[in-house]
Amino acid sequence: MGRYRPPRKRGSKYITPEGEATLREEVHQLWKVERPQVTNAVHEAAKNGDRSENGDYIYGKRRLREIDSRVRFLNKRLDELEVVERPPADTSKVRFGAxxxxxxxxxxxxxxxxxxxxxxxxxxxxxxxxxxxxxxxxxxxxxxxxxxxxxxxxxxxxxxxxxxx
The missing domain is CATH 3.10.50.30 (Transcription elongation factor, GreA/GreB, C-terminal domain)
Incomplete structure (x- = not known):
């Protein structure tokens, strides 16, 4: 039995301005705040010698991969999203953002x-x-x-x- 999983169907490409701001804030938090802290922790752990048994180094490298993967996903997703900033012309019907x-x-x-x-x-x-x-x-x-x-x-x-x- 293999590990292959078919790709998930992409969700709709619409987002509210608040949702876009939340995703951009997540990218900023991961890239500008958390990643430098983890990078510094990995650097300090690497100075301690044997990296194969150094938990701080191993888990720090894993966390860096997770951060990089999430930032890459968010940047690609933000590029393809369409921000819906105003309500539809006919507000008597249920549409996106209602x-x-x-x-x-x-x-x-x-x-x-x-x-x-x-x-x-x-x-x-x-x-x-x-x-x-x-x-x-x-x-x-x-x-x-x-x-x-x-x-x-x-x-x-x-x-x-x-x-x-």
Missing amino acids: WVTLEDEAGVENRWRIVGPDEFDLKANKLSMDSPMARAMLGKGLDDEVIVHSPSGEQLYYVTGIDYA
Whole structure:
């Protein structure tokens, strides 16, 4: 059994200005702050002699590879992303960047923002536009039904609010 894994399907190329700023801040933190610290630690560990048994050296080199890989990925991803800075012309429909209030059959309301796959955060109520729930919401208007197909079965929601603020 080999280690080959097929490449993952790329997510959508859209991102909000806040999401882009977060990714750029991560690149800055990794490249300008963390990498110099790890490089210095590896340099000091290399002075201690036998590198094959030096944990600081081994783990520092591994962390440098992780940082370099993540920075390379983020830079490539930032180059291909398209920042969506303004709301769509028709704000009565659910589109990228919208805050959508959904009501389930029990009357419980939840508010979600549809964002790009690089910035989704369920704790902050941000759904990736590639998720099944967001895909079911896209294009819907106020008071429309949203049917989400999930492993536990179909779930029915009603759109009770759309906001682009």
